[in-house]
Amino acid sequence: MHTFENAVDKLAHLSQPEIQVDARPNPNFAAHFWINGPHAASVTSFLSADKIRFLKASRLQGTLSTNVNYLVYLEPGKLVTEQNFDSFIATAEAIVVTLS
Numbered sequence: 001m002h003t004f005e006n007a008v009d010k011l012a013h014l015s016q017p018e019i020q021v022d023a024r025p026n027p028n029f030a031a032h033f034w035i036n037g038p039h040a041a042s043v044t045s046f047l048s049a050d051k052i053r054f055l056k057a058s059r060l061q062g063t064l065s066t067n068v069n070y071l072v073y074l075e076p077g078k079l080v081t082e083q084n085f086d087s088f089i090a091t092a093e094a095i096v097v098t099l100s
Contacts, residue, residue: 033055050098051098051099054094054098054099058091058094058095060073060091060095061075061076061091062074062075062076064095066099071095071096071099073091073092073095075088075091
């Protein structure tokens with residue numbers, strides 16, 4: 001999927017440089033998270049060790065996307081039951097608290 005997204009971005013002239021996170025202290029992070037954008041220094045300073053540990057440990061089921069103004073979290077499927085809603089809200093709250 002990541003390869004497909006890169007191809008579409010290039011065709012639409014939307015591509016941003018990939019931001020490399022030091023993989024030595026976080027070997028699995030780069031395998032699961034792709035970060036693109038024009039401000040590598042801002043992103044790498046924002047991603048503290050605690051934030052990276054949270055993202056790895058949370059094993060998010062959905063897609064997390066953010067920019068300067070917004071943070072969006074999408075999960076596949078439908079929110080049908082109260083338990084579905086509660087689980088989604090708990091995940092979203094944990095993301096906001098940790099990444100704020």
